[in-house]
Amino acid sequence: MYRRILVPVDGSTTSKLGLRHAVGLAKSQRARLHFLNVIDDSLGLSGTDISAVDMSSLLQSVRETGERSIQEAAALARRKGLRADTSLLHGDGRRASDVILEAAIKWRADLIVMGTHGRRGLDRLLIGSDAERVLRSTPVPLLLVRERADDGKRARRSR
Numbered sequence: 094m095y096r097r098i099l100v101p102v103d104g105s106t107t108s109k110l111g112l113r114h115a116v117g118l119a120k121s122q123r124a125r126l127h128f129l130n131v132i133d134d135s136l137g138l139s140g141t142d143i144s145a146v147d148m149s150s151l152l153q154s155v156r157e158t159g160e161r162s163i164q165e166a167a168a169l170a171r172r173k174g175l176r177a178d179t180s181l182l183h184g185d186g187r188r189a190s191d192v193i194l195e196a197a198i199k200w201r202a203d204l205i206v207m208g209t210h211g212r213r214g215l216d217r218l219l220i221g222s223d224a225e226r227v228l229r230s231t232p233v234p235l236l237l238v239r240e241r242a243d244d245g246k247r248a249r250r251s252r
Contacts, residue, residue: 095124097201108208111208132159133155133189205231
């Protein structure tokens with residue numbers, strides 16, 4: 094049913110949950126995977142913030158984290174015997190959700206799988222949700238994977 098699964102990854106816990114679901118689904122569907130990381134070039138900084146920050150080293154760190162995220166995802170896919178492509182894309186001032194949707198269309202994905210924090214209330218209002226923005230505009234089916242509340246409590250206790 095699904096042959097081309099796009100998976101945005103950023104190395105976060107929720108992203109890794111989405112990744113594991115996507116790999117399992119790809120294995121059962123014999124699907125190809127495409128792991129994507131979007132570099133937020135603005136990093137959410139305003140013009141006044143930028144003067145106090147060395148942007149080149151900060152962007153280099155973001156790039157390295159993104160590259161590490163997609164390489165770890167690709168390594169997991171290979172261990173499971175799956176084919177995977179990777180992309181590290183610059184946002185160029187656009188929202189990550191717009192870059193994800195554009196990549197889904199360009200790659201001809203027939204499913205997007207992504208983790209979501211499930212933010213609510215003020216956090217959602219202030220921070221926003223790339224997953225929600227993808228949900229509202231996606232041209233293909235979207236599987237959102239969210240950490241169960243009791244999973245998060247267990248993870249924090251085991252640290």
